[in-house]
Amino acid sequence: MIEYNPAAARYYQEVSEQCIHYLSIDGVIFGFHQNQLKVLLLRWKGTEEWSLPGGFIRKAESVDVAAQRIMQERTGLNELYLHQFHVFGEAVRYNQEETWRKINLPIQGVNWSERTISLGYYALVDHSKVVPTPDFLTEECRWWSLDQIPALLFDHNYIINVALASLRKQLNDQPINHLLPEAFTIPELQRLHETILGYPLDARNFYKKTMASGSLERLSERRAGTPHKAPYLYRFNLRPFA
Amino acid sequence: MIEYNPAAARYYQEVSEQCIHYLSIDGVIFGFHQNQLKVLLLRWKGTEEWSLPGGFIRKAESVDVAAQRIMQERTGLNELYLHQFHVFGEAVRYNQEETWRKINLPIQGVNWSERTISLGYYALVDHSKVVPTPDFLTEECRWWSLDQIPALLFDHNYIINVALASLRKQLNDQPINHLLPEAFTIPELQRLHETILGYPLDARNFYKKTMASGSLERLSERRAGTPHKAPYLYRFNLRPFA
DNA sequence: TATCTTTACGTCAAAACTACGCAAAGAATC
DNA sequence: GATTCTTTGCGTAGTTTTGACGTAAAGATA
Structure with missing residues (x-):
């Protein structure tokens, strides 16, 4: 006690x-x-x-x-x-x-x-x-x-x-990117969506959809140290029409 | 004062x-x-x-x-x-x-x-x-x-x-039908959506979409007293799989 | 009877979504 | 260094959803 x-x-x-x-x-x-x-x-x-x-x-x-x-x-x-x-x-x-x-x-x-x-x-x-x-x-x-x-x-x-x-x-209305560091890869963003949703997504379709949104900007660097093909880093483009 | x-x-x-x-x-x-x-x-x-x-x-x-x-x-x-x-x-x-x-x-x-x-x-x-x-x-x-x-x-x-x-x-998540009497016509439901949204909808597409949802049940009566073709009355079918 | 508006349903093309193919990149293994 | 493996980045094709619009029948009015 x-x-x-x-x-x-x-x-x-x-x-x-x-x-x-x-x-x-x-x-x-x-x-x-x-x-x-x-x-x-x-x-x-x-x-x-x-x-x-x-x-x-x-x-x-x-x-x-x-x-x-x-x-x-x-x-x-x-x-x-x-x-x-x-x-x-x-x-x-x-x-x-x-x-x-x-x-x-x-x-x-x-x-x-x-x-x-x-x-x-x-x-x-x-x-x-x-x-x-x-x-x-x-x-x-x-x-x-x-x-x-x-x-x-x-x-x-x-x-x-x-x-x-x-x-x-509200996944699609919320600024999910606050959960990620400034620079991240598409697969990382996909894992985040998958974890929130609770089910897996198709990598190819996720890639396409994310790109089509126009809110991502590809950086010149890639994420090193992965056991496979090094993915590009991206960051959120807050003003896509600027 | x-x-x-x-x-x-x-x-x-x-x-x-x-x-x-x-x-x-x-x-x-x-x-x-x-x-x-x-x-x-x-x-x-x-x-x-x-x-x-x-x-x-x-x-x-x-x-x-x-x-x-x-x-x-x-x-x-x-x-x-x-x-x-x-x-x-x-x-x-x-x-x-x-x-x-x-x-x-x-x-x-x-x-x-x-x-x-x-x-x-x-x-x-x-x-x-x-x-x-x-x-x-x-x-x-x-x-x-x-x-x-x-x-x-x-x-x-x-x-x-x-x-x-x-x-x-949240229009599509809320049980909007609570704003209507039990029996209502499709055009009435359309006006309701239009008023909430603040812009007009196409009657033909609205009809199609509403029907496709499967949550409406057509009654045998029609709304009388309208100056034009009398529309059917519908009611929400709360248990579409019952 | 002719005219007019509205309902109830149909058509068709554009857009979005989904399943899946595949080459290139990079690491590990032989 | 060649082979094998997984993953990324991008593409294709089929299906579903959405949106613009056509139209015949119904019902009231002229």
């Missing part, structure tokens, strides 16, 4: 005074590495329990700005690409007592609300640029492959599922 | 005690009548000022349930088709002093928050079934054609624009 947690008590007291009650932000930070889609998770101090990064909105702060702030602190990046994908507003979202016991949260003595409505944001980031950084209540922050995610705290497994479904649906 | 409003004071006092602070729901209730897309608006007591219907979430109430409750009270319908389309969370959404003066809201003396984050829902309803019903603070509730909407209170003109843009984008 874990003991009383004075740091957490202070944190929640502060949040209770400065932030909006009943409302929180949960962030699904997507990255792409070694042909796998990953999300950034946090391990709570003194436990083996993991959760999504999250936080609260200050009383005079724009919600989008709060989301940026929260995600910036975990990734070390500024100007993240964010998308608000769902509001999790069920009256009972998870077993609160059980969850709070697991992470040793001091419910007593803090003016905190009975339930929380969570605004779900996902971020699309360049995996290689992220410096995973734990927060006040956690001691480890690292990437997890989507298919290896353990049972998370709160309803965070569900939130990740909804985020992924949303990303899948 | 309008005087102090004790009824509103009581209402906001009650909301302040029973509902979640800083958070509200705004509802864009879409209907379709005489080939025009309409939204339900409310006129505030003793003023000529109009706004969207809205309300607050009770402390132990699911957000979706709250939205249902709020919209049900204005329409007299239960089981509305609702969709949560955006969170309006800017720190400053409109000129609060000006707005509250217009509708004579008693800011003083009530424990109310400085800003409100609003969850935007749109509803798709059968215009003919709605009984527009004002609420506690308003004295008139009626349909407005989208192209005749006046300057509204708060940021509600903006909210309607975002709702329409969202509906447009």
Whole structure:
């Protein structure tokens, strides 16, 4: 059994005074590495329990700005690409007592609300640029492959599922390139699409379609070190008519 | 100048005690009548000022349930088709002093928050079934054609624009038929699509595409009273493989 | 009866998507 | 260094989807 947690008590007291009650932000930070889609998770101090990064909105702060702030602190990046994908507003979202016991949260003595409505944001980031950084209540922050995610705290497994479904649906409207480094090969872009969609694509057709979109610019370099034919590098051409 | 409003004071006092602070729901209730897309608006007591219907979430109430409750009270319908389309969370959404003066809201003396984050829902309803019903603070509730909407209170003109843009984008994913009576003609369905999209469609291609979807069932009756050839009535076939 | 508009269905060409062929590039193996 | 293997980069051909438009029958009006 874990003991009383004075740091957490202070944190929640502060949040209770400065932030909006009943409302929180949960962030699904997507990255792409070694042909796998990953999300950034946090391990709570003194436990083996993991959760999504999250936080609260200050009383005079724009919600989008709060989301940026929260995600910036975990990734070390500024100007993240964010998308608000769902509001999790069920009256009972998870077993609160059980969850709070697991992470040793001091419910007593803090003016905190009975339930929380969570605004779900996902971020699309360049995996290689992220410096995973734990927060006040956690001691480890690292990437997890989507298919290896353990049972998370709160309803965070569900939130990740909804985020992924949303990303899948909007795949063609979202600036997916934020998940890749500036220069990348077509096969890399294809693996990304395949991982998000969950099924394989035909390399030849993918190549053709991507080229036809006119939004890619071929660089003169090729990706070295591959066991086979070295593919060209490309980058997104943001202004195809410039 | 309008005087102090004790009824509103009581209402906001009650909301302040029973509902979640800083958070509200705004509802864009879409209907379709005489080939025009309409939204339900409310006129505030003793003023000529109009706004969207809205309300607050009770402390132990699911957000979706709250939205249902709020919209049900204005329409007299239960089981509305609702969709949560955006969170309006800017720190400053409109000129609060000006707005509250217009509708004579008693800011003083009530424990109310400085800003409100609003969850935007749109509803798709059968215009003919709605009984527009004002609420506690308003004295008139009626349909407005989208192209005749006046300057509204708060940021509600903006909210309607975002709702329409969202509906447009998701036109093919949303159960648009909720905007029509049970039986309708293909041209009526076409007008609905045209009104949402904002541009005309070719009747012959629309017919073909709609038929090909397999989700319509032709009834034996035709729509009488038209000045020209009487079109068949159709209804949505919810279980095309049953 | 003639005229006019609209529905209900058809035709045809352009565009998009899909399956698949194949040569050249590069690494590993013989 | 030749052979084998996989992968890239580009091509072809068939199918499906989309879009422009033709038209006969229905129903009201002149």
